[in-house]
Amino acid sequence: MAAEQRLVLEQLFGRDNLYNLPSQSSYRPSRSQPLNLFDNRICKSFLVGTCPHDLFSGTKEDMGRCKRIHLEKYKIQYESEKRNYEKRLEASGGKLSEDDKRIQRMVEEFEYDYMQDLEYHINEVAHKIVVAEDNLRHTPEEQQKIDKITKDLDNMDIRIGLVTQEVDLLTKKGQLVKALIESNKLNELLEQRNKFSKSVREITDKIGQANQQKLEVCSVCGAYLSRLDSDRRLADHFTGKIHLGYVTMRSELSVLRKKRAAITKK
Ligand SMILES: [Zn+2]
Ligand SMILES: [Zn+2]
Structure with missing residues (x-):
């Protein structure tokens, strides 16, 4: 699987070194030559769903800007290719042309990339939750x-x-x-x-x-919550940007995992 090989290379050389990325500020997408969607400079999480970098901007969990390209035109291109392929797939009763096979591979690969990205962040917060719960326990x-x-x-x-x-x-x-x-x-x-x-x-x-203070740890985002807080404050937490960001990541991840499980079963 190309995505897996890429991940190994990324881990070996570091994402940025591997792709020798220009910094976000200096990057100017060329108008004359649109990039191939497979281009490593394009953020696959952004194409498929929501890049985690965009979920927490302006909060205390701000990750800074994503180093890859987030351009609406690529997202629109990806979505329309995917939608059209799905329509043809349905109409043809599952028979795929060479071109559709390419799109199918693309969708699977990009969704896999997105899933890995989400998994990374969900693992991070899982670790944070364990540490926070540990902190609440008396030694x-x-x-x-x-x-x-x-x-x-x-x-x-x-x-x-x-x-x-x-x-x-x-x-x-x-x-x-x-x-x-x-x-x-x-x-x-x-x-x-x-x-x-x-x-x-x-x-x-x-x-x-x-x-x-009757503190506990939010099982979604890892923040400390006080059971003594007013309903209003708790509601503020559950509708806050950070908490909702993790809700989004978790639900997207579970959808992708199910899809992935169905693919690998085939
Ligand atoms: Zn991104
Ligand atoms: Zn929370």
């Missing part, structure tokens, strides 16, 4: 730290309870000097507890922020 060390400070705080509260009882008891018994000493101790303890609980809050804030 055992963090959990130990939380357990320890929680226990320390409990012990402090028990001591404070005991000293408070002691002060009450001594006061009732009329042992006021002892009661005063104990109540000084109590004040000290309360002050300590105050300081301690402040630092506890800082630590748990740091460690448990994710938990406190």
Whole structure:
């Protein structure tokens, strides 16, 4: 398969080195000589569907401009060749002329290229999702730290309870000097507890922020979502450009995979 060979070459030499591409800004398509659609400078993802580079422009996941050519006239040419071929295929009951066989190969090859492009980006986001989910989980060390400070705080509260009882008891018994000493101790303890609980809050804030905000990872785009967010904010996420970009890529990929599976079965 030509596309597969090309992919191997691309991996060996790098896409740009392989095709020795002029940069997007300096590239001027020649008007007199339209390119063959197979030309490596033409973006196949753009011809077949939506180039991932176009999905996230202006967002924080902006990939920059695609290094290959996105020209509407080539897309129109590809689509009309494909449409006409499909019509003839239907009319002829599956018999193909040499020219139609060429178009069939072209469509299969370009769709395969697009599928590979999508797969690359979907794999990337899958990795991002795994990392993000990992970040939400407490490490055992963090959990130990939380357990320890929680226990320390409990012990402090028990001591404070005991000293408070002691002060009450001594006061009732009329042992006021002892009661005063104990109540000084109590004040000290309360002050300590105050300081301690402040630092506890800082630590748990740091460690448990994710938990406190009830964060989860969007299984489509890998963004952090808070279950405490308002419906409005969640709706904003699900209709946002990045999220929808991944929705598009995922659905295109699943269509192409099914098509591909049908071709390889033949
Ligand atoms: Zn492109
Ligand atoms: Zn999302």
